[in-house]
Amino acid sequence: MKEINADEFQKEVLESGKVVLDFYSTECPPCEAVAPKFEGLAILYGNDIKFLKIYRQQNRDLAEQLGVKSSPTLLFFNNGEQVAESLSGGIKRSDIISNLDSMLSASRVNEIKADIKPTISDFDVLILGAGPGGLTAGLYLCQAKVNTVLIDIALPGGQVSTTHEVSNYPGFIEPQKGFMLSHNMSEQTKLCGTAYKVAVDVSMVDLDKKEVVIDEFETIRAKRIIIGTGTSPNLIGIPGEKEYKGKGISYCATCDAKYYGDKEVVVIGGGNSAVEEADFISKFASKITMVHQFDKFTANMTAQEKIFANPKITTLFEHEPRAIIKNGDKMEVEVENLKTSERTRLISDGIFIFIGMKPNVDLFKNKLELDSWGYIKTNEDMQTSVAGVYAVGDVISKKYRQITTAVADGTIAAISIAKELN
Ligand SMILES: Cc1cc2nc3c(=O)[nH]c(=O)nc-3n(C[C@H](O)[C@H](O)[C@H](O)COP(=O)(O)OP(=O)(O)OC[C@H]3O[C@@H](n4cnc5c(N)ncnc54)[C@H](O)[C@@H]3O)c2cc1C
Numbered sequence: 001m002k003e004i005n006a007d008e009f010q011k012e013v014l015e016s017g018k019v020v021l022d023f024y025s026t027e028c029p030p031c032e033a034v035a036p037k038f039e040g041l042a043i044l045y046g047n048d049i050k051f052l053k054i055y056r057q058q059n060r061d062l063a064e065q066l067g068v069k070s071s072p073t074l075l076f077f078n079n080g081e082q083v084a085e086s087l088s089g090g091i092k093r094s095d096i097i098s099n100l101d102s103m104l105s106a107s108r109v110n111e112i113k114a115d116i117k118p119t120i121s122d123f124d125v126l127i128l129g130a131g132p133g134g135l136t137a138g139l140y141l142c143q144a145k146v147n148t149v150l151i152d153i154a155l156p157g158g159q160v161s162t163t164h165e166v167s168n169y170p171g172f173i174e175p176q177k178g179f180m181l182s183h184n185m186s187e188q189t190k191l192c193g194t195a196y197k198v199a200v201d202v203s204m205v206d207l208d209k210k211e212v213v214i215d216e217f218e219t220i221r222a223k224r225i226i227i228g229t230g231t232s233p234n235l236i237g238i239p240g241e242k243e244y245k246g247k248g249i250s251y252c253a254t255c256d257a258k259y260y261g262d263k264e265v266v267v268i269g270g271g272n273s274a275v276e277e278a279d280f281i282s283k284f285a286s287k288i289t290m291v292h293q294f295d296k297f298t299a300n301m302t303a304q305e306k307i308f309a310n311p312k313i314t315t316l317f318e319h320e321p322r323a324i325i326k327n328g329d330k331m332e333v334e335v336e337n338l339k340t341s342e343r344t345r346l347i348s349d350g351i352f353i354f355i356g357m358k359p360n361v362d363l364f365k366n367k368l369e370l371d372s373w374g375y376i377k378t379n380e381d382m383q384t385s386v387a388g389v390y391a392v393g394d395v396i397s398k399k400y401r402q403i404t405t406a407v408a409d410g411t412i413a414a415i416s417i418a419k420e421l422n
Contacts, residue, residue, distance in 0.1 A: 001038070001051040005055075009062055017050070017079060018050065018078050018104075019050045019077040021077065022051075022054070022072055023063055023072060023073045023074075024054075025055070025056045025057055026057070029155060030155055033091075034072045034199070037093040038074075067086075074087045074096065074099075078103055084103065087099065090154050090199040118218070120218075120219045122220075125147070126212055126221075126222035127225075128152075128205070128227050128229055129152060129360075130155075130158065130196070131228055132403045132406040133228035133392035133394070133409050133410040134392065135156065135185045136189075137226050137228065138414075140411055142189065142194045144418035148194045149197060149222070150189070150198070153200065153201065154199060158393075159231075160403055161182040162179075162252045164253065166178050169403050181403075204363075205225075205363045207364055210388060224420075226392060227384070228410065230360055230395055231359050231395065233355075234357060240323050241324055243326075244324055244326055251354070257284045257352075263284075263286060264285060264349050265281060265351065268292075268353045269291075270294060270317075271298045272299045274354035275303040279303070279310060282310050282312045285312065289313075290316065291319050292315065293319070294317065319337055320338060321334065321335050322334045332347050361395060368391075375395060375397040376396045377397050382412050391413075
């Protein structure tokens, strides 16, 4: 692997055969997360594909010329032509592999795969999920000198990193940007010394053996497991939703509201998230129509008052979406009036859906005792029905799901485990 600068781009990239180029920055957690994957793959694929790195801050003109807008970004070239999709943000090893494989013949890919050597590593505690619950457990365990690894399928931070403002986390007088709060939590845990394996594919979880396989070749064993995998947004399950997810339909206002400056959007839902996020989207969009199945919102009164006082927001109660259609640049939601069964179409530039969450338990749901909504049952020490397996945060069966409650669960699980192991 080699570091280049913009002057060498012509010779090292355009006049070479197969190349993958990593635009990285300093003080960039996703760049740090991708670096070991890039280095590992350079060893595997290095005889066939040249692996290069370029420091984005010092080569800005070239980055802009190539359309690189975030760090890290991986670009793939074959004989001077850009090939495969560029990758950026929380890049998974499997995504890089899929692009590299597409540049080689099937037989060569098979030969390379045969060289992959499975690895095994041992920790005292393995935490699945680096949201507030997992990060707090990681911090307490690390401070108790318990050898801990945090594993996440995305970058650390959990849902807080996609929440625009948090005004109810104690210790801060002013509301905090969600991504800064989660960044600080993550840095605190990382600096303490907890190991991180983030933006990985979790291929297998064996709760009895306390083993997790990531990226298909790396087995991580531990004496205890903490599950802190949180929740994911519910889908409505209507025609068009899967097709246009990320292409006109969003589940995250912090991530996407900024793209709707002076545009019209439809928000589906009427609970706290829908109402709070609609208010946030109104900072950008010119008009918002909120569609809700009941005759009033279920959000708290303060949030509702804000919505009713907001001139950009109109409400359509007792209506349910039935289909989503894309028509050129416009998104259309077909809604049904639940009283009259009459169907109409709402035309907008984008649709946001906030209709509640579901627990992320797919990898272990048959092994653990769950409540009737699918959340993991725990005792007061956060122990689950499987010996040595704990669960914390939004994924557990409880009444209130907040950052403070996730942090509290993480604390309890960590202290209980540290006492057990000592
Ligand atoms: C829009 C919105 C606004 C909110 N605003 C507030 C607020 O203002 N104040 C407040 O207190 N709370 C707020 N919340 C709730 C708060 O974000 C959650 O209660 C909190 O993040 C829960 O933390 P957690 O660690 O349990 O899970 P999460 O934050 O959900 O983190 C779970 C982590 O697990 C990872 N993961 C998932 N599956 C796997 C797997 N198989 N293997 C490994 N990792 C996995 C995910 O990538 C994620 O990083 C808000 C939530 C939303 C959706």
